[in-house]
Amino acid sequence: MVRQGEGGPVAVTLGDVARHAGVSLATASRVLNGSTRTVTGDLAAKVKASAETLGYLPNAPAQALARATGATLGVLLHDVADPYFGAIARGVGYAAAKAGLLSLVISTDGDPERELHAIRMLHAQRVRAIVLAGSAYSDPETGRRIDQALAAYRAQGGAVAAITDHGPAYDTVLPANRQGAAKLTRALLALGHRRIAVITGPERMRVAEERLGGVLDTLAAAGLAVPERWLQRAEFSRDGGRAAIGRILDAGAADERPTAVLALSDICAAGVLAELRDRGIGVPDQVSVAGFDDIPLATDLAPALSTVRLPLLRMGEEAVRLALTGQGNGGVRRVELAAEPVLRASTGPCGAGGPTPRCANP
Amino acid sequence: MVRQGEGGPVAVTLGDVARHAGVSLATASRVLNGSTRTVTGDLAAKVKASAETLGYLPNAPAQALARATGATLGVLLHDVADPYFGAIARGVGYAAAKAGLLSLVISTDGDPERELHAIRMLHAQRVRAIVLAGSAYSDPETGRRIDQALAAYRAQGGAVAAITDHGPAYDTVLPANRQGAAKLTRALLALGHRRIAVITGPERMRVAEERLGGVLDTLAAAGLAVPERWLQRAEFSRDGGRAAIGRILDAGAADERPTAVLALSDICAAGVLAELRDRGIGVPDQVSVAGFDDIPLATDLAPALSTVRLPLLRMGEEAVRLALTGQGNGGVRRVELAAEPVLRASTGPCGAGGPTPRCANP
DNA sequence: ATGAAAGCGCTAACAC
DNA sequence: GTGTTAGCGCTTTCAT
Numbered sequence: 199m200v201r202q203g204e205g206g207p208v209a210v211t212l213g214d215v216a217r218h219a220g221v222s223l224a225t226a227s228r229v230l231n232g233s234t235r236t237v238t239g240d241l242a243a244k245v246k247a248s249a250e251t252l253g254y255l256p257n258a259p260a261q262a263l264a265r266a267t268g269a270t271l272g273v274l275l276h277d278v279a280d281p282y283f284g285a286i287a288r289g290v291g292y293a294a295a296k297a298g299l300l301s302l303v304i305s306t307d308g309d310p311e312r313e314l315h316a317i318r319m320l321h322a323q324r325v326r327a328i329v330l331a332g333s334a335y336s337d338p339e340t341g342r343r344i345d346q347a348l349a350a351y352r353a354q355g356g357a358v359a360a361i362t363d364h365g366p367a368y369d370t371v372l373p374a375n376r377q378g379a380a381k382l383t384r385a386l387l388a389l390g391h392r393r394i395a396v397i398t399g400p401e402r403m404r405v406a407e408e409r410l411g412g413v414l415d416t417l418a419a420a421g422l423a424v425p426e427r428w429l430q431r432a433e434f435s436r437d438g439g440r441a442a443i444g445r446i447l448d449a450g451a452a453d454e455r456p457t458a459v460l461a462l463s464d465i466c467a468a469g470v471l472a473e474l475r476d477r478g479i480g481v482p483d484q485v486s487v488a489g490f491d492d493i494p495l496a497t498d499l500a501p502a503l504s505t506v507r508l509p510l511l512r513m514g515e516e517a518v519r520l521a522l523t524g525q526g527n528g529g530v531r532r533v534e535l536a537a538e539p540v541l542r543a544s545t546g547p548c549g550a551g552g553p554t555p556r557c558a559n560p
Numbered sequence: 561m562v563r564q565g566e567g568g569p570v571a572v573t574l575g576d577v578a579r580h581a582g583v584s585l586a587t588a589s590r591v592l593n594g595s596t597r598t599v600t601g602d603l604a605a606k607v608k609a610s611a612e613t614l615g616y617l618p619n620a621p622a623q624a625l626a627r628a629t630g631a632t633l634g635v636l637l638h639d640v641a642d643p644y645f646g647a648i649a650r651g652v653g654y655a656a657a658k659a660g661l662l663s664l665v666i667s668t669d670g671d672p673e674r675e676l677h678a679i680r681m682l683h684a685q686r687v688r689a690i691v692l693a694g695s696a697y698s699d700p701e702t703g704r705r706i707d708q709a710l711a712a713y714r715a716q717g718g719a720v721a722a723i724t725d726h727g728p729a730y731d732t733v734l735p736a737n738r739q740g741a742a743k744l745t746r747a748l749l750a751l752g753h754r755r756i757a758v759i760t761g762p763e764r765m766r767v768a769e770e771r772l773g774g775v776l777d778t779l780a781a782a783g784l785a786v787p788e789r790w791l792q793r794a795e796f797s798r799d800g801g802r803a804a805i806g807r808i809l810d811a812g813a814a815d816e817r818p819t820a821v822l823a824l825s826d827i828c829a830a831g832v833l834a835e836l837r838d839r840g841i842g843v844p845d846q847v848s849v850a851g852f853d854d855i856p857l858a859t860d861l862a863p864a865l866s867t868v869r870l871p872l873l874r875m876g877e878e879a880v881r882l883a884l885t886g887q888g889n890g891g892v893r894r895v896e897l898a899a900e901p902v903l904r905a906s907t908g909p910c911g912a913g914g915p916t917p918r919c920a921n922p
Numbered sequence: 923a924t925g926a927a928a929g930c931g932c933t934a935a936c937a938c
Numbered sequence: 939g940t941g942t943t944a945g946c947g948c949t950t951t952c953a954t
Contacts, residue, residue: 209716211947222925227949235950238923253712258684259624260947263930268621270664270685278640278665279650279856279873288641291667300664300681302632303640305653319662322620323632350615354571436860468860475862494641498798498830500837500862511641573931584941589933597934600939622931625946 210252219248231256262324267355271518272302272320274313275331279305280465281493282510286331286361289514297522299326306332310340317347327357327521330364331514359521361513363404369520369531371513375405378506378537379412379462382488385504385539386458387420390548390557391486395428395456397442397466406434409462409490428456432466439469447477457485457548457557464489464496464505471499471544482546492540501543508537572614581610593618624686629717633880634664634682636675637693641667642827643855644872648693648723651876659884661688670694672702679709689719689883692726693876721883723875725766731882731893733875737767740868740899741774741824744850747866747901748820749782752910752919753848757790757818759804759828768796771824771852790818794828801831809839819847819910819919826851826858826867833861833906844908854902863905870899 216226221241229237229245237245248254262268273290275283287303294301302325306312313332320328328351345367348358360370386394396413399406417424427449432438439461447455461467467489474481481487481501489496492507516533548557578588583603590597591604592611599607610616624630635652637645649665656663664687668674675694682690690713707729710720722732748756758775761768779786789811794800801823809817823829829851836843843849843863851858854869878895910919 207715209947212949213947223948224925224927224950225923228924231949233949236923241924255680255684255712257625257686257947258681259621259630259686260930261949262621263619263625263932264947264949266930272662277650278653279643279646281641281643281646284641284643284646287665288639288667291640291665295666300634300666300685302662303649303653303665304657304662305650318617319620322617323662324619324621350617353569436856471862472860494798495857495860498834498857498861500833571931574933575931585932586934586942587940590940593933595933598939603940619931622946623933625948626931626933628946 209257210254211257212254215245215248215252215254218252219245221245230254231261266324267326268324269298270300270302270323270325271327271329271521272304272316272323272325273329273331273514274304274306274316274320276308277305278303281495282463282465282491283331285493285510286514289511289516290329290331290518291514292511293515293518297518308332310337310344314340314344314347317344317351321347321351321354321356325356327359327518329514329517329521330358330360330368331362331517357521357525359517361517363408366530369525371516371520371533371535373508373513373535374537375408376412378508378539379409379490380416381537382460382490382504382506382539383413383416385541386460386486386488386545387416389458389486389545391458392422392548392557393428393456393458394422394424395430395446395459396424397430397432397439397446397459397461397470399434399462400431403434406462413460413462434463434466436465436469436472439463439466440473441469442466443470443473447473447479455485458545459485459487461487462490464491464493464503467503467505467544468495468499471501471503481544483550486545486548488545496540497542499544504539504541504543504545506537507540509535571619572616573619574616577607577611577614577616580614581607583607592616593623628686629688630686631660632662632664632685632687633689633691633883634666634678634685634687635691635693635876636666636668636678636682638670639667640665643857644825644827644853645693647855647872648876651873651878652691652693652880653876654873655877655880659880668694672699672706676702676706676709679706679713683709683713683716683718687718689721689880691876691879691883692720692722692730693724693879719883719887721879723879725770728892731887733878733882733895733897735870735875735897736899737770738774740870740901741771741852742778743899744852744866744868744901745775745778745822747903748822748848748850748907749778751820751848751907753820754784754910754919755818755820756784756786757792757805757808757821758786759792759794759801759808759821759823759832761796761824761828762793765796768824775822775824796825796828798827798831798834801825801828802835803831804828805832805835809835809841817847820907821847821849823849824852826853826855826865829865829867829906830857830861833863833865843906845912848907848910850907858902859904861906866901866903866905866907868899869902871897 216223229242291301304316360368398410430442432442489505492505496503578585591607653663666678722730760772792804794804851867854867858865
C-alpha cells in the first residue's frame with residue numbers, strides 16, 4: 199500500500215543509509231540525528247558518508263511522530279503585511295531559525311474564530327511553541343474557548359508565549375506601552391502643548407488601553423483632561439486614523455482645534471498626516487502629530503513622524519526565547535522591554551506656526 | 561517506549577475515538593478525514609459526536625507520514641518585514657489557508673546558502689509546495705545546487721512555483737516588470753522630462769534587470785540614453801536609494817542635474833525622497849521622483865510617490881494556485897500580471913519649478 | 923558501543 | 939459500507 203510522491207522515485211530513507219553503511223538502523227539514527235548515546239568515530243564517519251552520497255534527507259513528519267513533537271513553531275498575528283507584525287514575524291523567524299525550527303505564520307486579521315482555528319491547526323501540527331502576537335481582543339466567550347484550546351495544547355507539552363498582554367496565563371513579552379506613552383506625553387507637554395487630542399484603538403484591544411492609560415494618567419497629573427470629542431477610537435489602520443482625525447477636526451471651529459494629536463499607532467498616524475495634508479493643515483506648524491511603534495515607515499513620512507520606539511524584532515525573538523526555555527518551571531514570566539520616545543519633525547513647540555493656536559488649557 | 565508531551569496527558573487518538581464510537585479505526589478515519597469511501601450517515605454522526613466529546617485533534621505529522629505529504633507549504637523570501645515581501649507572504653498565506661494549508665515562511669536575506677538550506681528543510685518537512693519569492697541572484701555554482709535541491713524535491717512529488725523569473729524550470733508568476741517600467745518611462749517623457757536618472761538594483765537581480773530593460777528601451781526609442789553617472793546600482797533598500805541619489809547629485813554641478821529620477825523599487829525611492837529633502841531639493845518642483853511596486857507606504861510618503869502598481873497579494877495567491885494545480889502536466893506555465901503606472905504627487909511636468917531645469921536632452 | 927524490535931497515529935489496500 | 943491489517947520512516951528501550 200505504498201503511496202509515493204506522484205510518480206517520483208521514493209525518498210532515500212534512514213534504512214537505506216544504514217544498509218549502505220553496513221550498520222543498524224539505530225546506529226544510523228544516532229549519528230545522523232543528535233542522540234545522547236555515543237557512536238564510534240569510525241562508524242559515525244561511515245554513516246555520514248553514506249548519507250552524503252545517497253543524498254539522505256530526514257523525513258520530518260516521521261521524526262515528529264516518533265518524537266511526539268515537531269521542528270516547527272507557530273506565530274499568530276493580525277496581518278504579516280502590516281509593518282508592525284511583519285517586524286515581529288521577522289524576529290520570531292530569526293530566533294526560530296537559530297533554534298533549528300521553521301516558523302508557521304498565520305494572519306488572522308484579528309478574527310477570534312480564525313484565531314481559534316489556527317491554534318487547533320498548530321496543535322495538530324505538534325508545533326513546539328505558539329507565539330501569540332495579535333493583540334487579542336475577543337468577546338469573553340470566544341476568549342474562553344481560545345484559552346481552552348491553548349490549555350489543551352499546553353497540557354500536551356506545547357509552549358506558549360505572548361507578545362503584549364494576553365492574560366495572566368502566559369509567559370509574555372511586554373513592551374513598555376504605558377511608560378512609553380507617558381514619556382511621549384510628557385515630551386508633548388514640555389513643548390507647550392495643552393490642547394491634546396488622542397486617537398486610540400478599539401476598546402477591547404489591550405495594547406491600546408495600556409497606551410491610552412499612560413497618556414491619560416500623565417495628562418491628569420498635569421491637571422489636564424481630554425475632552426470627549428478629542429478622544430477618538432479607530433482601527434489601528436491608515437484609514438482608521440484618517441477618519442478619526444476627520445471627526446476631531448469637524449467637531450469644532452478652526453480655533454477650537456487641538457495643537458497636538460497623539461495617534462497610538464504609527465499606521466494610524468500616517469492616516470492622520472495624510473488627512474491633514476489634504477486639508478492643508480500644516481504639521482507641525484499648526485498641529486503636532488505623534489505616533490507609536492516606530493515602524494520603518496515612520497522616518498519616511500513627511501514630516502518624519504515623532505513616535506515611541508518599540509524593539510519589534512527583539513520582541514519576536516524574546517517571545518521565542520521565553521517559549522523555548524524552562525516553560526512550566528516557576529510561575530509565569532514577564533519580560534519588560536523599554537520603549538523610548540523619538541522626537542522627529544512632526545512635533546514642534548506649541549504656537550510655532552504663528553499666533554493662531556492657543557496653547558492654553560482648553 | 562512511549563514518550564509524551566512533557567508530563568502532560570497523552571493526546572486523544574483516532575483509536576480512542578473509534579473505540580468510543582464503537583466503530584473500526586478505518587471508519588473513524590473515513591468520516592473524520594475526507595476519504596472517497598462513503599460512510600452511513602448514522603455511523604458518521606456517532607463518530608463525529610465521539611470526536612467532539614473527546615476533543616479529538618488529528619495528529620498532522622502522523623497523517624503526513626501516512627499520506628507521504630504534509631498539509632503545509634513553504635515560501636522563500638528575502639525578508640518578511642520588507643513591505644514588498646510582506647504583501648506577497650500575505651497573499652500566499654491567504655491562498656494556503658483557502659486550500660487548508662499552513663504556510664512556513666522563511667526569510668533568507670537573499671543569502672543563497674540559507675536559501676539552499678531552507679529548501680532542504682522544507683523538503684524534509686514534505687511540504688506540499690514551495691513558493692520562490694526572493695528574486696534569486698546567486699553565483700552560478702550555488703544556483704546550480706539550488707536547482708538540484710529543488711529538482712530532488714520535485715522528483716518526490718513536490719510542487720514549485722516562482723514569483724518573478726527564477727529560470728525556465730518553474731511555473732512562474734510574472735508581473736509585467738518590463739512593460740510597467742516602459743509605461744512609467746513614457747509617462748515621464750510625456751511630462752517633458754529628458755534628463756532622467758535611473759537607480760536600479762544589483763546586477764544579478766532579475767527583476768531589476770527587467771525593469772531597467774523596460775526603461776532603457778523606451779528611452780532609446782525616444783532617442784535618449786542614460787549617461788553612466790546617472791545610472792546607479794543600489795541595494796533595493798532605503799539606504800541603498802539614499803546613497804545612490806547622493807552619487808548622482810554629487811556627480812555634477814547643480815545645473816547638471818537630472819529633472820527626474822526613476823528608482824526601480826519604492827523602498828529605494830523612499831531613500832531618494834529622504835535625501836532630497838535633507839538637501840533641500842524640492843520634489844517635484846526641482847526634480848521628479850518615481851518608484852516601483854506600489855507598496856502601501858508609497859501613498860504615505862510626501863510627496864506621495866508615483867510608481868508602478870504591482871498586484872502583490874495577487875502574485876502570492878497566484879503562485880500558490882500555480883503550485884497546487886496540475887503541476888507537471890504540460891510544460892512550464894507562466895502567468896503574466898499587469899503592472900500599471902500610478903502617477904501621484906512626486907512627479908510633475910519638467911520645468912514646473914521655474915526656469916532652472918533644462919528640459920532638453922542632456 | 924551496537925543491534926533488534928516495538929511502537930508513534932494514521933491511511934489505504936484488501937477482504938468481507 | 940465496514941473492518942482487518944500492513945505499513946509510512948523514525949526514535950528509543952532493551953538486550954547484548
